[in-house]
Amino acid sequence: MADIRVSVQDxxxxxxxxxxxxxxxxxxxxxxxxxxxxVAVKSxxxxxxxxxxxxxxTVIEPVAVDSEIGLDILRHSTAHLMALAVKELFGEQVxxxxxxxxxxxxxxxFDREQPFSPDDFERIEAKMTELVNARLPFSRKEMSRxxxxxxxxxxxxxxxxxxLQDMDADTxxxxxxxxxxxxxxxxxxxxxSWLKVFKLLRVAxxxxxxxxxxxxxxxxxxxxxxxxxxxxxxxxxLEEARKRDHRRLGKQLGLxxxxxxxxxxxxxxxxxxALLRRLIEDHWKDEHYRHGYQLxxxxxxxxxDLWKTSGHLDFYSENxxxxxxxxxxxxxxxxxxxxxxxxxxxxxxxxxxEFPIRWxxxxxxxxxxxxxxxxxxxxxxxxxxxxxxxxxxxxQLEEExxxxxxxxxRILNTFGFDQYDVYLSTRPAKYVGSDDxxxxxxxxxxxxxxxxxxxxxxxxGEGVFYGPKIDIKIKDLLGRSxxxxxxxxxxxxxxxxxxxYTGDDGADHRPIxxxxxxxxxxxxxxxxxxxxxxxxxxxxxxxxxxxxLNITDDQAEYCEQVYSQLRARGIRIEKDLRNEKLNYxxxxxxxxxxxxxxxxxxxxxxxxxxxxxxxxxxxxPAMTPEAFVDFVTEECRH
RNA sequence: GCCCGCGUAACUCAGUGGUAGAGUACCUCCUUGGUAAGGAGGAAGCCAUCGGUUCAAGUCCGAUCGCGGGCUCCA
Numbered sequence: 001m002a003d004i005r006v007s008v009q010d011x012x013x014x015x016x017x018x019x020x021x022x023x024x025x026x027x028x029x030x031x032x033x034x035x036x037x038x039v040a041v042k043s044x045x046x047x048x049x050x051x052x053x054x055x056x057x058t059v060i061e062p063v064a065v066d067s068e069i070g071l072d073i074l075r076h077s078t079a080h081l082m083a084l085a086v087k088e089l090f091g092e093q094v095x096x097x098x099x100x101x102x103x104x105x106x107x108x109x110f111d112r113e114q115p116f117s118p119d120d121f122e123r124i125e126a127k128m129t130e131l132v133n134a135r136l137p138f139s140r141k142e143m144s145r146x147x148x149x150x151x152x153x154x155x156x157x158x159x160x161x162x163x164l165q166d167m168d169a170d171t172x173x174x175x176x177x178x179x180x181x182x183x184x185x186x187x188x189x190x191x192x193s194w195l196k197v198f199k200l201l202r203v204a205x206x207x208x209x210x211x212x213x214x215x216x217x218x219x220x221x222x223x224x225x226x227x228x229x230x231x232x233x234x235x236x237x238l239e240e241a242r243k244r245d246h247r248r249l250g251k252q253l254g255l256x257x258x259x260x261x262x263x264x265x266x267x268x269x270x271x272x273x274a275l276l277r278r279l280i281e282d283h284w285k286d287e288h289y290r291h292g293y294q295l296x297x298x299x300x301x302x303x304x305d306l307w308k309t310s311g312h313l314d315f316y317s318e319n320x321x322x323x324x325x326x327x328x329x330x331x332x333x334x335x336x337x338x339x340x341x342x343x344x345x346x347x348x349x350x351x352x353x354e355f356p357i358r359w360x361x362x363x364x365x366x367x368x369x370x371x372x373x374x375x376x377x378x379x380x381x382x383x384x385x386x387x388x389x390x391x392x393x394x395x396q397l398e399e400e401x402x403x404x405x406x407x408x409x410r411i412l413n414t415f416g417f418d419q420y421d422v423y424l425s426t427r428p429a430k431y432v433g434s435d436d437x438x439x440x441x442x443x444x445x446x447x448x449x450x451x452x453x454x455x456x457x458x459x460x461g462e463g464v465f466y467g468p469k470i471d472i473k474i475k476d477l478l479g480r481s482x483x484x485x486x487x488x489x490x491x492x493x494x495x496x497x498x499x500x501y502t503g504d505d506g507a508d509h510r511p512i513x514x515x516x517x518x519x520x521x522x523x524x525x526x527x528x529x530x531x532x533x534x535x536x537x538x539x540x541x542x543x544x545x546x547x548x549l550n551i552t553d554d555q556a557e558y559c560e561q562v563y564s565q566l567r568a569r570g571i572r573i574e575k576d577l578r579n580e581k582l583n584y585x586x587x588x589x590x591x592x593x594x595x596x597x598x599x600x601x602x603x604x605x606x607x608x609x610x611x612x613x614x615x616x617x618x619x620x621p622a623m624t625p626e627a628f629v630d631f632v633t634e635e636c637r638h
Numbered sequence: 639g640c641c642c643g644c645g646u647a648a649c650u651c652a653g654u655g656g657u658a659g660a661g662u663a664c665c666u667c668c669u670u671g672g673u674a675a676g677g678a679g680g681a682a683g684c685c686a687u688c689g690g691u692u693c694a695a696g697u698c699c700g701a702u703c704g705c706g707g708g709c710u711c712c713a
Contacts (some may be wrong), residue, residue, distance in 0.1 A: 139671030205641025212710045216641055260704055370639050520713040553671040587674035601672055
């Protein structure tokens, strides 16, 4: 049999007999140190195990265990290791489902009569360590799909059987480690001794194949790293992230509260949070005015008939609160603002010359959310959307969408967000509207995105039944991404509400309607903002921009004067003139993340100045109150 | 809604069947101190709610409500 040539990318190359495994080739081709770090290789671009035989000329690229791909492999193998440990401990009681690597870790789903609880972790981890020390190899075997199906069926692993039945491939690969055989594409670490640094983190329920009508499985989440230091860094990072949790900061900073007596998912904005919200709303309104929008206000309830006409009763009733009777007529709380804006539209006749019409509203809506879905400010039952509806002609669609995206990014940027994921959702299986309409608007969304130079992913079939949409998601600190912005084209409501305008031909036409929200909901947006800034808001939106602190009672009167003066100039200032040490007052202001502390002792009183301490601990030279006003005004410009 | 975990003072948390605890915050007094906690004292709890087991329940069991982590769903 002819030799084959194996070369390392950008490195040496050598001839080997056919069937040489990657690990052996590496021994000759790369240094010991690099080899030790190599967990798998890319062979001609495909990831393979170190133990996989090579059969043709190959360029291999070592994958380091601490690289992104290497960690993925490590974690995936650790998931298998955990499954093996669970199998050894609980044997027949447990059926295995799936166990992939995920961002920052891995999980494995198990089916067991009595679900796992964190109390089981210690035992499972101990067993895992035992198996690591046993240095069990991960060995790969290929077999036909039918053969594999029969094998798993014999073992009673019905979940694996189901997975196999849904695959197209004729041959599949299995990995064996110890007594555990798993259906798996691989690759894996060569043996369990690679898996020394891991930790089980939490248990959770999850539905088989994500379908709530199917079996509830118990999922164990864990993580694994190439070395101990990285694991402890990761755990520290989790701890830090917890400190930034908007629910914790919301309480600490006195921004908002949620109370049993009021009800779950209902937000009470405390003075500081309310002020923060007002600042955001004011900015939002100003920007919309500048960009040709008009502001509307509409009610919170409407006759049930309205929701019948809009179709919400048919398509959305499970999210709506029950009807209430008023004077023998049924009314219902609004889950959306659109029908009201249409009401405004239909109050008057319209001509094509008026278009585009851009109406916006900070509209408070109420939606029933399942209790398990509620989450601080991020997912609530009553929330205020920064909603807008744009009515236009087909020839204006693309430009309008471009304008919306432009304003959207502009506003997100102002708030300090420049990292987001953009999705374009296309026509679902069930839909209304003509194919032409769908084509035109999907195309318009796509072109606007491209013109704006935005990278996006397509979510096929994930559009709303009434039209395609663009979603923009912002990531929070724990890496969870939250949908904020959404831009949706709607063919349905203009039809249902018989909306018309007079065209240049004198005939009636249907306008195109675009729904959009930039921040999504103020609640969620502020939740993300709190975490983004860890509560240390930029000066322009800080509810308390400055706090004046006296050193002794002797300066109290002077402080009162400066306080009134600055307040009158529009600075959001508070005072702390208590009989406490300066240290103590600084600490409190610091914990409240107040951007500027104005410190006044005898020196300042004498000179008619204030000394300024920034929240990062640095001091600015003493200045007059007037100079401070200019200073703040300058910093707030955006 | 589903799976697991958790509800003790305003907050953060101790308390494994036998008289409810700490720190912080709060109130009073002392202290007037130049850049992240000065000192002393005081008040504060139907141990989420309802039911059960027990001579005895914050503690064990069940239900309900709420919260947390996921799943599902979504702004």
